[in-house]
Amino acid sequence: MARAFKLPDLGEGIHEGEIQEVLVSVGDEVEEDQNILVVETDKAAVEIPSPYSGAVQEIRVEAGDRVNVGDVLLVFDGGTDKAEAEPEAEKETTEKPESEEQAKETAVEATAVEVTAVEGTARQPDKDALPVPAAPSTRRLARELGVDLARVKPSGPGGRVLAEDVRAYAEKGPAEKEAPAKAAPEKEKQAPSRAVEAGLAPFAAPPLPDFSRWGAVERTPLRSVRRAIAKNMALSWSQIPHVNHHDEADITELEELRQAYKTKLERGSLTMTVFVMKAVAAALKAHPRFNASLDPANEEIVLKHYYHMGVAVDTERGLIVPVIRDVDCKSIAELAVELEEMVKRTQAGEASLEELQGGTFTLTNIGVLGGSSFEPIINYPEVAILGMARARWQPVVRENKEIVPRYILPLIVTFDHRVVDGADAARFMRAVIDALENPGKLLLVA
Amino acid sequence: MVMGEQTLETQVAVIGGGPGGYAAAFRAADLGLEVALINQEKRLGGVCLLRGCIPAKVLLEVAHLLRDARAADAWGIHFGEAEIDIDALRGWKEKVINRLVSGLEKLANARDVQVIQARATFESSNQVRLEGSDFAHVKFEHAILATGSTPIPLPGTKFDETSRVVSSAGALSLPDIPERLLVVGGGFNGVELGSAYAYLGSQVTLVEMTGGLLPGVDRDLVKYLERRVKRAFNAMHFNTKVVGVQEEDDHVKVTLEGDVKEREQTFDRVLVFIGRRPNSQNIGLENTQVKVDDKGFVIVDEERRTNDERIFAVGDVIGPPLLAHKAMHEGKIAAEVIAGKPAAFDVRCVPSVIYTDPQIAWCGLTEIEAEDVDFDVQVGRFPWAASGRAVTMEAEGLTKMVFDAKTERVLGVGIVGRGAEDLIAEGALAVEMGALAQDLALTIHPHPTLSETEAEAAEAFLGLSTHILSRRKE
Numbered sequence: 001m002a003r004a005f006k007l008p009d010l011g012e013g014i015h016e017g018e019i020q021e022v023l024v025s026v027g028d029e030v031e032e033d034q035n036i037l038v039v040e041t042d043k044a045a046v047e048i049p050s051p052y053s054g055a056v057q058e059i060r061v062e063a064g065d066r067v068n069v070g071d072v073l074l075v076f077d078g079g080t081d082k083a084e085a086e087p088e089a090e091k092e093t094t095e096k097p098e099s100e101e102q103a104k105e106t107a108v109e110a111t112a113v114e115v116t117a118v119e120g121t122a123r124q125p126d127k128d129a130l131p132v133p134a135a136p137s138t139r140r141l142a143r144e145l146g147v148d149l150a151r152v153k154p155s156g157p158g159g160r161v162l163a164e165d166v167r168a169y170a171e172k173g174p175a176e177k178e179a180p181a182k183a184a185p186e187k188e189k190q191a192p193s194r195a196v197e198a199g200l201a202p203f204a205a206p207p208l209p210d211f212s213r214w215g216a217v218e219r220t221p222l223r224s225v226r227r228a229i230a231k232n233m234a235l236s237w238s239q240i241p242h243v244n245h246h247d248e249a250d251i252t253e254l255e256e257l258r259q260a261y262k263t264k265l266e267r268g269s270l271t272m273t274v275f276v277m278k279a280v281a282a283a284l285k286a287h288p289r290f291n292a293s294l295d296p297a298n299e300e301i302v303l304k305h306y307y308h309m310g311v312a313v314d315t316e317r318g319l320i321v322p323v324i325r326d327v328d329c330k331s332i333a334e335l336a337v338e339l340e341e342m343v344k345r346t347q348a349g350e351a352s353l354e355e356l357q358g359g360t361f362t363l364t365n366i367g368v369l370g371g372s373s374f375e376p377i378i379n380y381p382e383v384a385i386l387g388m389a390r391a392r393w394q395p396v397v398r399e400n401k402e403i404v405p406r407y408i409l410p411l412i413v414t415f416d417h418r419v420v421d422g423a424d425a426a427r428f429m430r431a432v433i434d435a436l437e438n439p440g441k442l443l444l445v446a
Numbered sequence: 447m448v449m450g451e452q453t454l455e456t457q458v459a460v461i462g463g464g465p466g467g468y469a470a471a472f473r474a475a476d477l478g479l480e481v482a483l484i485n486q487e488k489r490l491g492g493v494c495l496l497r498g499c500i501p502a503k504v505l506l507e508v509a510h511l512l513r514d515a516r517a518a519d520a521w522g523i524h525f526g527e528a529e530i531d532i533d534a535l536r537g538w539k540e541k542v543i544n545r546l547v548s549g550l551e552k553l554a555n556a557r558d559v560q561v562i563q564a565r566a567t568f569e570s571s572n573q574v575r576l577e578g579s580d581f582a583h584v585k586f587e588h589a590i591l592a593t594g595s596t597p598i599p600l601p602g603t604k605f606d607e608t609s610r611v612v613s614s615a616g617a618l619s620l621p622d623i624p625e626r627l628l629v630v631g632g633g634f635n636g637v638e639l640g641s642a643y644a645y646l647g648s649q650v651t652l653v654e655m656t657g658g659l660l661p662g663v664d665r666d667l668v669k670y671l672e673r674r675v676k677r678a679f680n681a682m683h684f685n686t687k688v689v690g691v692q693e694e695d696d697h698v699k700v701t702l703e704g705d706v707k708e709r710e711q712t713f714d715r716v717l718v719f720i721g722r723r724p725n726s727q728n729i730g731l732e733n734t735q736v737k738v739d740d741k742g743f744v745i746v747d748e749e750r751r752t753n754d755e756r757i758f759a760v761g762d763v764i765g766p767p768l769l770a771h772k773a774m775h776e777g778k779i780a781a782e783v784i785a786g787k788p789a790a791f792d793v794r795c796v797p798s799v800i801y802t803d804p805q806i807a808w809c810g811l812t813e814i815e816a817e818d819v820d821f822d823v824q825v826g827r828f829p830w831a832a833s834g835r836a837v838t839m840e841a842e843g844l845t846k847m848v849f850d851a852k853t854e855r856v857l858g859v860g861i862v863g864r865g866a867e868d869l870i871a872e873g874a875l876a877v878e879m880g881a882l883a884q885d886l887a888l889t890i891h892p893h894p895t896l897s898e899t900e901a902e903a904a905e906a907f908l909g910l911s912t913h914i915l916s917r918r919k920e
Contacts, residue, residue: 130821131794133855133880144788158853158882 003052004072007039017041018224019065019073028056030076037061037073040224044320044353052076134161145170225318236380241417244375245425249433251391252407257439268337272391272409273311273365277335278442279435280386281307281328284361287428289420291360293381301419310359310379311339313346321379322346323359332442367391367409376414383419386432387412409436451582454560456482458784459574459586461566461729464492466761466773467592468550473781474590475557482560482584484576489543490550490561492594494770496543497615502638504539505618506801509645513803517840530646532623539618568730571756575730588756588784591736591744592777593729595722595762600630600688610698611691611716614639624648624714628700630688631719632659637675638801639717644678645803651711652679653686653702655720660800664813666827667806667862670842674803691716724763739765748790750780758784772796795858795877799867804843807870810858810877811848822851826883826907828899830863832914835894839864845899847873847883849907854883856904865896872900883907 007017017039024036035047036056057077061067132149133156134142141163142149152169154161211217222230254275262270284291284307293302307328310321322342327335345351362379365388376387389410396406411432415425435441460471463485471483489496515525554561564579573585597613599605607616617639625648629640632654644650652675654661659675659682660668676682686704693699698713724742731738735754737745743765750758758780761773775793782789797809816823830836830843843863850857859873876886886904891897906916 130850130853130855130857133853135879136793139792140788143790143792156880157884158855158880160880 003054003076005036005051005074005076007067007069007071007073008048009069016066016068017046019061019063019067020045021063022059022061023047024056024059024074026056026059030054030056039067041353044351044356045349046353048073050076132161133159134166135163138163138166142166225315225320229318232380233377236377239380240378242375242378242414243417243422243425244412244414245422245429246373246410246412247426247429247433249409249411249436250396250406251409251436254436254439255391255407265333265336268333268335269340270332270336271339272367273363273388274332274335274339275436275439275442276365276386276388276432277309277311277324277327277339277363278332279432280309280361280363282435282442283428283431285328286431287420287424289424290384290415290428292383292419294383294416294419296418304360306360308358308360310362310382311343312362312364313343315347315349317349320346320351320356321359321362322351322355323357325358361385364388373410373412375412378414378416384413384415384425384428387414452580453573453583453585454482454562454581455585456480456560457587458482458781459484459566459584459589460592460777461574461589462492462592462594462761462763463487463490463561464592464594464761464773465494465770466594466777467492467590468554468777469774470590470592470758470760470777470781471559472553472557473778474784475559477781477785477787479781479785481557482562482586483554484562484564484566484574484579484584486563486565488563489547490554491543491547493614495546495550497618499770500546501539501543501618502614502635502642503801504535504542505642505646506638506803508535509642510803512645520840530623532621536619566729568733568736568757571734571754586756588758590777590780590784591729591752591757591759591763592761592773593725593763594773595724595768597718598721598723600691600718600720603691605718610693610714611718613718617717620715626697626713626715627651628653628688628698628711628713628716629719630716631721632656632682632684633661633719634800635719636717637671639719641675641678641802649680650678651681651683651713653683653688653704653706655685655687655704657684660806662814663800663806664808664860666813666844666846667808667860670804670844670862671800671802671806722762722768724765726763741765748792749783750776750791751783767796767798769796769798793878794880795874797870797874799870801867804841804863805866806860806862807866808858808860809870809874810856812858812860813846813848816848816858823857824849824851824907826903826905826911826916828903828906828911828914830896830899832902833894833896833899835896835898836863838894841865841896843896843899845869845903847886847900847903847907849883854907856881856883856886859900859903861899863896863899869896869900872897 019037020040021038023038024030030036030050030053032051032053033049036050037048039046039048054076056074058075060075061073067073134149138161139149145166147166147170149161152161152165155165156162251272258270258272258275288303289301291304291307295302306326308323308325309327310323313320313322324335324338324342330338342351342355359379359382361382362385364376364385366374367388367390371389373389374387376385378385389412391407391409393405394408395403396408397403411429413425413429457480458474460467460474460481460483463483467483467485468490471481474481487496494500512528515528518525551561562576562579562581564576564581566574566576566584569575569583572587573583574589575583597605599613603611605613607613614635623643623646627643627648627650629636629650629652632652636652636654637659640650640652658668659672683702683704683706686702686706688700689703690701691698698716700711700713700716702709702711724744726738726742726744734757736757736759737753739745744752744759744763746752746759746764750760750764752759760776760780762768776791779789779791795810797807800806811823813825825846825848827844827846830841830845836843841864843861843866846860847856848858849855856873856876858877859870861869861873883904886901887908887910889901891901902911902913905911906914909917
């Protein structure tokens with residue numbers, strides 16, 4: 001009895017992912033719970049365990065494929081499966097011929113392509129499905145443009161794919177390409193609106209010029225983390241009216257304290273970020289609207305009674321924001337350990353999907369890389385983000401006109417002006433700076 | 447020439463001068479690559495041109511002529527008994543071959559393809575050693591292996607093409623027309639050359655190991671040929687094999703085993719066509735990364751690249767169908783891939799032709815293969831008895847088309863009858879283009895010609911044939 005294995009629900013809001021690695025081969029005997037695939041979602045790489053024990057009969061995906069929840073990834077052959085997986089498995093076996101039947105029905109009406117597309121056996125013609133009908137010249141064109149004929153919506157009679165169809169497909173954006181041929185929209189869409197649909201652009205932008213007119217260009221697909229970042233930034237920038245508020249914290253004493261204690265920790269790394277997290281947690285408690293989200297549909301502000309802080313981490317794959325939970329309830333020493341460990345795992349691509357969700361406020365520290373100031377974009381749907389630029393020694397003029405060297409940390413709070421105002425931001429920033437300038441206060445709020 | 451070990455450096459070394467090799471070399475040169483074509487024989491053309499397809503067609507042309515002349519008796523045209531000058535005929539055959547060989551040489555020359563006569567053995571993944579040439583080695587960036595195949599002799603024997611037991615090479619240059627001829631093997635070659643000699647006057651006996659002629663070919667097509675061959679041949683023994691061959695001075699004693707009464711029989715000559723094996727041995731493949739399968743065929747991918755990324759292989763040496771036109775297509779693909787083109791062996795059919803009387807040709811899905819597919823297949827048939835042109839030639843035959851029942855797409859074409867060799871090309875184009883029954887039916891075919899039978903077969907499938915009653919049952 002063959003059983004199809006579909007991409008399971010990966011957690012809230014994650015409907016698709018990119019296959020990063022297939023850990024098994026056709027013919028492999030797989031144990032229940034053995035990891036069989038690594039799927040990279042918008043947020044993290046997830047190892048997917050097998051719900052069944054049995055031999056792998058067919059693998060329908062390969063590294064680089066984008067898959068949606070519910071897509072059949074593998075087909076298992078015989079063996080035993082979990083008691084609770086039984087009904088699911090049975091459903092599969094009864095469902096499969098049905099969908100094949102449907103596919104064949106559709107084929108009569110318009111296209112034979114769909115048979116192969118649905119069954120995923122375009123590469124093995126003859127036996128159970130016909131190859132996609134297309135002239136030899138069209139097939140060569142498809143090869144040249146790197147187009148899989150089975151995915152192209154045919155416009156010729158009997159489902160024949162024409163050269164124009166292949167060219168039109170090759171010009172499509174990646175988002176639309178991922179959709180199976182049958183889901184392809186009826187009428188041709190303009191590229192900009194496709195980007196809008198994919199969430200990669202806030203509104204239709206005019207088409208791009210042909211850059212190759214001025215020199216050699218190379219096109220690289222927008223994938224996984226990069227794609228997620230593009231999508232989130234476009235979303236945030238288009239939805240949230242951003243305002244930036246700049247200020248400086250004199251952290252001379254705090255830095256002395258940090259230097260004095262950092263070697264005394266058994267584990268963890270006592271970074272300035274740890275102190276800032278703590279100071280921000282205290283400020284958020286005093287200014288709850290900075291620990292909130294706007295729900296425009298219901299005309300409500302959602303205030304959160306938990307303080308989960310996202311920390312922007314620069315990784316090889318791009319910016320990833322793991323979340324440290326309940327910052328307000330943890331000691332500085334605990335945070336020093338947890339943050340260090342979390343950053344390491346995130347950089348290694350080991351952070352779980354869960355660890356990347358549920359933040360209420362985000363911290364971004366560009367300081368190590370330099371920069372006197374910058375303006376971050378809010379991590380949608382949060383209300384604000386705090387940016388830390390590079391701390392440095394600066395001459396400070398005291399009230400008595402005396403000039404003294406002080407260790408200054410430039411801070412930027414970027415906020416959603418729909419939820420809070422400039423004065424609120426100034427007050428919130430003041431609270432953060434107060435805590436940082438008076439390390440004793442950190443003890444009180446901790 | 448110069449003393450010592452001279453090495454020629456080239457971008458592409460093609461090994462083998464048959465259809466696969468020369469097509470590859472010419473295409474590579476046309477795409478701007480520097481090409482050396484290393485051919486073991488003195489003349490280009492390989493088995494196909496020198497002792498296979500082409501000379502066989504000379505013989506078959508003669509057989510057809512003799513048959514037509516005899517058939518014309520019934521139409522009131524009397525030629526009398528034909529006199530056959532076997533030496534003159536052999537001369538004509540040589541003339542045909544030479545003309546085509548010299549054509550190839552001119553084409554190679556005009557393309558600046560350096561033709562080297564030598565035997566090549568791989569020394570490494572980028573060099574071959576040559577025997578019989580002024581160059582000791584050829585160093586290449588890419589090689590295309592097109593060494594072809596060799597006929598398999600009867601168990602325990604070896605071919606000597608000048609003896610009385612020969613393969614196709616010997617069969618095409620027999621010193622006489624044997625009185626008693628045994629043909630071993632009822633495949634392509636056996637039936638073709640057996641019938642040619644039958645028309646030339648030999649008493650032909652055919653033995654075949656399986657239960658019928660042309661195993662694997664649709665029976666409704668073979669039926670027409672079988673009727674004719676039965677009349678032309680002296681005897682046919684199926685489920686029979688040759689277990690002993692004793693060559694004497696002026697005859698051959700053969701021991702048969704199977705569905706045959708007389709186990710010991712005597713013949714003047716024996717033609718053996720029991721298969722071919724790839725020429726993949728003793729060419730130094732062990733010094734490369736090239737891999738072969740258990741039958742010795744070189745393993746390639748769709749680009750015709752072997753396991754060794756610098757080395758490609760095409761034609762018979764990579765496996766069936768062992769046909770010149772498949773080899774030529776592959777040769778061009780390999781050359782294009784080397785030139786950086788997005789090419790691959792991506793065809794929907796490789797047409798096959800049996801040059802018998804009547805001819806059989808087919809392409810794409812056969813009815814035998816259709817039994818194993820999971821989709822619905824329907825066949826449109828047009829018997830030539832309803833073709834005006836066929837009747838004028840007294841040509842028996844059948845044209846059929848295999849369709850996908852749902853999309854009405856042409857998946858295969860089968861033809862038996864005179865001129866099937868040319869008619870099949872339209873079928874192959876239809877299969878490659880993904881043509882529908884209507885595409886053929888709505889294309890005007892000239893009348894009266896045999897090509898009309900293809901449009902009518904499509905119409906028969908649609909229930910609309912003009913010249914036969916083919917109304918679809920509702």
